[in-house]
Every structure is written in C-alpha cells, then in structure tokens.
Amino acid sequence: MKMDLSRHLNSPLDLSEIRAIVATYLDRKDLVICLCVSRDWFKDFVGPVWHTVDLAKDKKFVSLSPHVLDKYGCCIRQVHNILTFDHVKTLQHPKLNSLTLMSVVNHINPYHRALEFDTILRNSATLTELEFRGPPPKPDNVETQQTLNQNYLEASLLISCLPSSSPSGSSTMGSHLTSLYLKHSSSVTHLNASLAAYWTPDSVSNLTAPTLLCHFPMLQVWHVRSVYRPPTWDDVKVRKELSERCPHLTSFMFKHVGKVGDLSDLLLRCIRRPESLAFPVKNMSEKMALSLITHNNTLTSFTITNKCVDPAVMKWVYLIPMSCSRLQVFSAEELVLDMKSVEEHEWSCQDLRELRVRFKDLEDAQLIDACLRVVCSHRKRASRFSTVYSQVYHHLLQFDKLRIVSLGTKVYYLPAASV
Known part of the structure; x- marks a missing residue:
C-alpha cells in the first residue's frame, strides 16, 4: 500500500529539520505561538523556548510550579543573572541538570552558597562557562578583597564545578578560607577572575600548592578583572604555570587595570604567545x-x-x-x-x-x-x-x-x- 505524501510537501515547514532551523531565528513570543500549531511543531519549538532563562527579566520563573520544571527543566541550557536566594532555590529542581552556562551575581548571602554549589555540581558534566561577578572593591587590591571575602568565594565557586569527587590537594589561603580541597580538571573554557583570585598570597605558612589554573586545562579565554599582583607574585613561575597548565589559553581581556605600567609588565614578562588581546x-x-x-x-x-x-x-x-x-x-x-x-x-x-x-x-x-x-x-x-x-x-x-x-x-x- 502506497502512502499519500502530498500533504507533507505543501510547505518547507512541514519538515522537522526546517522547523529546527527556523526556531533559531524567532524570539520567544513567536516560538510560543508555534507551539500551538501541532504536536510535531510543539516538539521542535519547545527546546528553544526554554533554552535561555534570564532571571533579571524572566521574573515569573521563580513562581513556576514544580510539575512545569519536571516537563521542561531538561531543556534549559543557560541561566543568566542569578541574583537572589529565591533564584538559587528554584534552580535546585533535579530536572535542571543540563546547564552549559551559569551567570551568578555576587549579592547572595554567603551562608546560602551550599545550595548554589549543589546546582553547579549537578551540572558539572555539561557546564562549560561559569561567570561569577560583582562590583569590584575600591581600592582594588588584595587587602580589600580579603575583607570582602570575594576572591575566596569565587575560587570556591569555580572549584565546585569540577566533576571529580575525590580531592587531590589543599592549600591554606589567607585568613578567611583556611583550607581548600582541589579536585580534578573541568571543561571550563572561559574564566572571569582577577589575577589574585588564582594566585593568592599565603600569609599563614610557607606551604606551596599549585595555582587554581591547574584545574582548567581547557581554558581558552580569560577575562581579567584586575591585574593587581599580590606580594607572592613570581613572574617566572606565572609564565611557566600559564604555558604548562593552560596550553589553549590564547585570549586575554583586561577590564579594571590600575597603574598603566602594570598591564605592560604582565604582557612582557608573564604571557606567552597571545593571539587575542583587549x-x-x-x-x-x-x-x-x-x-x-x-x-x-x-x-x-x-x-x-x-x-x-x-x-x-x-x-x-x-x-x-x-x-x-x-x-x-x-x-x-x-x-x-x-x-x-x-x-x-x-x-x-x-x-x-x-x-x-x-x-x-x-x-x-x-x-x-x-x-x-x-x-x-x-x-x-x-x-x-x-x-x-x-x-x-x-x-x-x-x-x-x-x-x-x-x-x-x-x-x-x-x-x-x-x-
């Protein structure tokens, strides 16, 4: 018996492959309209509808019932502007387990970090880009950053996305964070951090430990928020660490630069073979x-x-x-x-x-x-x-x-x- 396929050839949109391409060019409002056309259209357009969530704009997201996230949580790939504890609680849903990007704004109570870390660990198999940001301290130096505990929270957040569960080392880091268990490497390719966030002076003892960059072998782009170099900075060691630990790191973007000479010294003495600079x-x-x-x-x-x-x-x-x-x-x-x-x-x-x-x-x-x-x-x-x-x-x-x-x-x- 031959099937009559003529009805499937009336429009290119009758093909699932074409609908998938069209979906990439539509805004969310139009995508929602497309969901109502048919069951086949629903399957092709539901993923793009839920692909990206901006919690600063999508304010109703935190009030979604759990059964909605049961259905569509697995479609979410990017979450931007995690600002409040309500945002963190919403992201605890077990179906939110395929994120590739998380953007956290450092206004959350530090005592609620445990839930935030749980979300990162749950998505460690897919997470490739992690942004952790907040207003830079003034003056932008290590002493002020230690007072705000900003660098150490950032280091903890980045380390928490690493997939291995067994620690491979530890380091004493300043007066706020007494020990930090380091785990195996991750697939993170973009890093947003100051220099001191990975090379922190150890004022407690003379213990030596590898820098945090040893856990980012796939790193390609580093957004350097501050080029302030702490007292323990060693140009020769940094140059060696950058070339050996992060062989794919060729792009550097500098934002808050203090003294004019600091950046030129860094480029001349520490960075090897850069391909992209800003x-x-x-x-x-x-x-x-x-x-x-x-x-x-x-x-x-x-x-x-x-x-x-x-x-x-x-x-x-x-x-x-x-x-x-x-x-x-x-x-x-x-x-x-x-x-x-x-x-x-x-x-x-x-x-x-x-x-x-x-x-x-x-x-x-x-x-x-x-x-x-x-x-x-x-x-x-x-x-x-x-x-x-x-x-x-x-x-x-x-x-x-x-x-x-x-x-x-x-x-x-x-x-x-x-x-």
Missing part, C-alpha cells in the same frame, strides 16, 4: 606598544575599548596595525582615527579580515554606506583622491581578505575580492 585605551603607552609588538608573531586580534582624544595616546594606537603584521581583527569602535595619521603609519596587516573603527570627517551614515559600496564594487581599481571618503575606501582596498567592517554605524559584510 584592554582600555587609557593603558596605551610607549611601553604598552612595545609589549604588543613583542607578540607580533602570534597576535591576530586586537581590541581597544573606551574613548580617547589625547594625541599622546593616539599616536601609539596608530602604531599597532603598522607594526603587528599578522593582525586579522582590529577593533577600536569608540576611537576616531585621522586618515592623515593612518596614511603616515602605513598598515602592514595584509591579512586583516575584520575592522571596527571610526574615521574623522566620515560620520554621516549615508556617506559611510556609499563608501563601502564603492569598496564592494571597486576593490581592485581605486585611485587616490583628496576627500576623506575616497581616502578611506582606498585604504580599505588594500586588504583583500577584509570581510567585516564597521565605521561607526552598522556592520557591513564585504564580498570576497575578485581574483
């Missing part, structure tokens, strides 16, 4: 530029944040794309570059693929759009003119591999250059 523009100096040029052979992505109009700082910014020939990504979205200075510092990064900058006197959205349209259509045959418009598109035509450009308005995706 830091505030206020840290740009002659010494910082020399530190970046030292990593010219490996540096492929450079991001500089915040605004600056100081010519003494900007001259070092112009030096980076000129000196770092392997750059593929150059992002300075809040800075305004002068084309005259750009032409004086001829860029050597011929493999540039992504550019996010602004140019002086090229601020009109329509003019930017027209400029990049010319780049798309005349990548191989431009001539030099006196206007900023022409200078910019002529400059962009040098980079045959450039595919992504933002000049202060929207992001443009360029076609490949013709051969």
